[in-house]
Amino acid sequence: MDAKKTDRIKLIQQALQDQKAIHLREMASLLEVSEMTLRRDLMRHPDQLRLLGGYITRARDDLEPGDYRVSEQDTRHVEEKRRIGKLAASFIQPGDTVFFDCGTTIPFVVDFLPDDLEFTAVCNSLNVLLKLQLKPRCNIVLCGGTFHRKNQVFESHAEASILDGVRLSWAFVSAAGVSLDFGVTCFNFHEVEVKKKVIRQAQQRLLLADHSKFDAVRTAHFGALSDFHYVVSDKKIPRAYREAIEAGGAQLVI
CATH class of the missing domain: 1.10.10 (Arc Repressor Mutant, subunit A)
Structure with a gap:
């Protein structure tokens, strides 16, 4: 060498x-x-x-037991995540203001956005930011703060004031677990405040989760299926969840 x-x-x-x-x-x-x-x-x-x-x-x-790291999760269920990203990207229209959550599914949404689409993106994670900066007509608002390396998320109390000043057309929210009994969860407590805030503020809310996330419960709770207008998943989603989504008035997109 x-x-x-x-x-x-x-x-x-x-x-x-x-x-x-x-x-x-x-x-x-x-x-x-x-x-x-x-x-x-x-x-x-x-x-x-x-x-x-x-x-x-x-x-x-x-990895330690129960740990989460973007670099590990990025290789799992890639085809499902890519399809979910393509489906979710079709909702965004010119002039929209969109919150892109952290995780490994969300970057696939950005991949499928046309380069000539003019929109404003709000994000709090590095892996999503790296994708968004490749879109020439995207205006980016980054929620800064302390950087957590495992899940690539920026956390700061200032995030609340940044999000308070933004009116979101869409919120694309990721989850590590979705349960009929225990709600929608993620691995890390430092993600919860932002997820809850965008769920309250966004005009339209999409939950992005491949089939492996259903019937799973993680440490940090931030919402319920009924909080979302759309659930974007893949065709392997369990029947019980299809029925629960429909009964709750949300639209399942697969």
Whole structure:
């Protein structure tokens, strides 16, 4: 291996000393090489580094039980998430103001938005921000604050005042668990305040969740199925939830 490749690997390892994951695109930009070059570098060091859903992580950086990390979740149920993203993106019209929640399904919504669509996006997560900044006619409002690396979310008490001043046409909300008995949940308590606020304020609310999220209960509760006007999922959603969504007056989009 030449010196430049060795240096790149060392620089990646240094970058991962104080964070759990870094996006391939971001690292390639920092190293001033193509993403393909960086992929080839990583393939030569599977015992040290790995690539998961576009994020570079240490090979032995395992999850603790019950933990959540965007770099791990990004590789699960990708086809379902992509289809959900495409369905959800069709709701957004020129001039809309849209809240994009955190998680690994939401970025797929942004992928399917036309580059010439003019809209305003409000977000509080890094992985969504990186997608939105690629849309040339998107005006971005970022809720800043303390950055949580595991789920790529910015948290701040100032978020409340930022959201208070924004009128949302749509809220695209993600969930890690949806239960008929225990409501809609996520892994992290620091996501709850923002989720609850956008549910209260948005004119139209969409819950985005693939079939694996149903009949699951996570730590932090933030809402109920009845809080949403639309539930965007895939065809494997359990029958009981199809019936509950319809009975509650919401529209199931699959």
